[in-house]
Amino acid sequence: MESERDLMLDGNAAAGVLQEIFGEEMTTALTTCDECATVSQMAMLRVFSGGPGLVLRCPACEAVMVRIAQTPRGTFVDVRGVRQMRLPLPSIR
Amino acid sequence: MSERFVTRGFVGKRQDAGTAANRIPPGQHLVKDFPVLSAGPTPRTDLRRWSFRIEGLVKEPAQWTWDEFGKLPAQEFVKDISCVTKWTKLDTRWRGVSADVLLEHVELDGRARFVVAFSDGGYTTNLPLPDVINGQAFVAYEYDGKPLAPEHGGPARLVVPHLYFWKSAKWVRGLRLIERDEPGFWESLGYNNHGDPWKEERYSGD
Numbered sequence: 001m002e003s004e005r006d007l008m009l010d011g012n013a014a015a016g017v018l019q020e021i022f023g024e025e026m027t028t029a030l031t032t033c034d035e036c037a038t039v040s041q042m043a044m045l046r047v048f049s050g051g052p053g054l055v056l057r058c059p060a061c062e063a064v065m066v067r068i069a070q071t072p073r074g075t076f077v078d079v080r081g082v083r084q085m086r087l088p089l090p091s092i093r
Numbered sequence: 094m095s096e097r098f099v100t101r102g103f104v105g106k107r108q109d110a111g112t113a114a115n116r117i118p119p120g121q122h123l124v125k126d127f128p129v130l131s132a133g134p135t136p137r138t139d140l141r142r143w144s145f146r147i148e149g150l151v152k153e154p155a156q157w158t159w160d161e162f163g164k165l166p167a168q169e170f171v172k173d174i175s176c177v178t179k180w181t182k183l184d185t186r187w188r189g190v191s192a193d194v195l196l197e198h199v200e201l202d203g204r205a206r207f208v209v210a211f212s213d214g215g216y217t218t219n220l221p222l223p224d225v226i227n228g229q230a231f232v233a234y235e236y237d238g239k240p241l242a243p244e245h246g247g248p249a250r251l252v253v254p255h256l257y258f259w260k261s262a263k264w265v266r267g268l269r270l271i272e273r274d275e276p277g278f279w280e281s282l283g284y285n286n287h288g289d290p291w292k293e294e295r296y297s298g299d
């Protein structure tokens with residue numbers, strides 16, 4: 001169980017990567033799980049990192065919501081597990 | 094080429110730094126520990142509910158319970174493994190059942206060309222059938238003389254040592270024979286479809 005806890009970082013660990021992709025601070029964005037419809041802030045998603053890519057899972061049902069792989073040929077983002085995303089208000093420009 | 098005649102038992106016991114280096118694929122570094130990398134939480138499958146299945150393009154699917162699986166002819170194998178995250182571990186010692194033994198229990202449909210390994214938790218990985226047969230793939234349930242720990246894929250994981258380790262699906266529950274290739278969990282997200290460490294097939298397009 002120890003080793004599993006080491007694997008799971010707080011959702012904020014993925015914050016930098018998400019910000020790079022979406023161009024916004026994303027930790028407070030609300031995501032709806034396509035599997036169970038639970039709404040969570042992105043910072044609350046369970047993050048599995050350290051493997052080939054980054055996997056963000058629903059804290060309620062553990063379904064895969066977001067997969068991100070950064071490769072030399074681009075960053076691959078799969079969000080099919082997210083039914084809806086509500087972004088925070090953009091910062092005043 | 095005299096090295097080729099050294100028996101398997103000697104290899105690994107008498108490595109000097111030079112020969113060990115020859116066993117590390119390009120871009121990899123040697124580790125002594127066994128890193129734990131997962132795309133999801135560690136499933137805890139009740140062995141009474143566990144089964145292993147061969148399905149898809151076969152005349153009749155085959156299925157084993159945990160007890161039945163344990164009675165299949167097993168073998169010990171010692172292999173070097175390489176993860177795409179760039180670590181290589183030499184002489185890992187496993188016990189399990191060769192995919193050849195499992196496939197003996199089904200009659201393959203002539204159209205079967207690829208294999209999808211599927212796992213508890215929904216993970217999948219795809220392999221060409223020729224990479225699975227002839228002693229190249231195993232379903233392992235012991236590591237280093239002990240039951241395979243859940244964080245390393247226990248109760249049983251696929252071990253395909255000649256490919257990057259994401260192909261060695263943890264918590265594997267079966268193999269599905271298919272005609273047309275279906276990229277798996279990482280293969281569908283920019284990772285290489287084949288994953289040969291000696292060719293550095295890390296990403297799609299490599």
Ligand SMILES: [Zn+2]
Binds near residue numbers: 061
């Ligand atoms: Zn959910």
